[in-house]
Amino acid sequence: MRGADPRVVLGLHRSCHERRLLTGALDLGVTALDTSTNYLGFRSHQILAQTAGDLLPKFTVSTKVGYFPGPGGAEHSLDPVRLHAAVEQAARDLGKEPDLVFLHNPEHSLREASSDGQEVLAEACAALDDATSKGLCAAWGIASWDPSPLVRLIGPTVPRPATLMVRAGLLVGVRTLDAADVLIKAWDLDPSEVWGMSPFGGGTSDSVWAKIDPRIFLGDSPQRSCVQAAFIVAYHLPRVGTMAVGTDEPAHLGELVDALAGAVEERTVQEYRSLLRDRSHDQRF
Numbered sequence: 001m002r003g004a005d006p007r008v009v010l011g012l013h014r015s016c017h018e019r020r021l022l023t024g025a026l027d028l029g030v031t032a033l034d035t036s037t038n039y040l041g042f043r044s045h046q047i048l049a050q051t052a053g054d055l056l057p058k059f060t061v062s063t064k065v066g067y068f069p070g071p072g073g074a075e076h077s078l079d080p081v082r083l084h085a086a087v088e089q090a091a092r093d094l095g096k097e098p099d100l101v102f103l104h105n106p107e108h109s110l111r112e113a114s115s116d117g118q119e120v121l122a123e124a125c126a127a128l129d130d131a132t133s134k135g136l137c138a139a140w141g142i143a144s145w146d147p148s149p150l151v152r153l154i155g156p157t158v159p160r161p162a163t164l165m166v167r168a169g170l171l172v173g174v175r176t177l178d179a180a181d182v183l184i185k186a187w188d189l190d191p192s193e194v195w196g197m198s199p200f201g202g203g204t205s206d207s208v209w210a211k212i213d214p215r216i217f218l219g220d221s222p223q224r225s226c227v228q229a230a231f232i233v234a235y236h237l238p239r240v241g242t243m244a245v246g247t248d249e250p251a252h253l254g255e256l257v258d259a260l261a262g263a264v265e266e267r268t269v270q271e272y273r274s275l276l277r278d279r280s281h282d283q284r285f
Ligand SMILES: NC(=O)c1ccc[n+]([C@@H]2O[C@H](COP(=O)([O-])OP(=O)(O)OC[C@H]3O[C@@H](n4cnc5c(N)ncnc54)[C@H](OP(=O)(O)O)[C@@H]3O)[C@@H](O)[C@H]2O)c1
Pocket: 010, 011, 012, 013, 014, 034, 035, 064, 104, 105, 143, 144, 145, 165, 196, 197, 198, 199, 200, 201, 202, 203, 204, 227, 244, 245, 246, 247, 248, 249, 251, 252, 253, 255, 256
């Protein structure tokens, strides 16, 4: 068994929640799981407790609240009462208080919010802050697939999250990268307090991955596969200390953990971001 590496979180969004995956993760030193109330058809917490309840104390467990069962599958809400109840329910279903609870994609409701978005966001964050003070979870954060709408809403009334999770990697557009950087700066978050998510944009079988060679970002560092290179580059787009990545295959997780020893050329990352920015300017005219 390897020593714990806090830089990798096993994300369960697309996972079949097999026990062998969790034991494999522990063997690799991956001791953090990220799930959500709505994963696995709103059954992720219960299935985890049933199939691996004895393993859960060996992991730090993060989850998310914001989606609720509703007509047509799921509905999103930032109602503080519902969010607070969802955190309580998560602790009951998991059989332990989560180590971290994210407000899940707040932008989903904020886009539709007719009243003042900043107030809605502040009250939702305050609900998680309150749940944390009451010991229902150890900390709270914000997980945002599209952080751009949040940029204009943060201010002194919005409590600061302990962790921000944003999309990361080569498939993330410059608008999202820039928005993430604005939030990181505004909340004065250390890279260790920022998580990336979905470094492969949901999968490595997409045709885009056959057309690019992310090893260009590695300079002279030892040989890595394209998947490994894409994974470690994602820690720089934007700069994050931890990555939530999904896999149902422990050997794949092992490849990712092995990749962490590689170095990424910051200069190439900056050139890439300049190219993205130039292209976005070109498209505006
Ligand atoms: N808004 C949010 O809060 C939000 C949204 C999206 C994601 N997330 C978080 O981020 C996590 C990861 O996102 P994701 O699963 O959507 O996308 P992802 O991590 O970008 O991609 C997962 C896919 O990559 C493949 N993969 C991983 N390692 C591989 C390897 N070494 N070789 C080949 N293929 C590999 C996996 O296939 P195999 O199973 O075949 O390995 C899996 O299907 C989620 O579980 C969740 O925790 C959060």
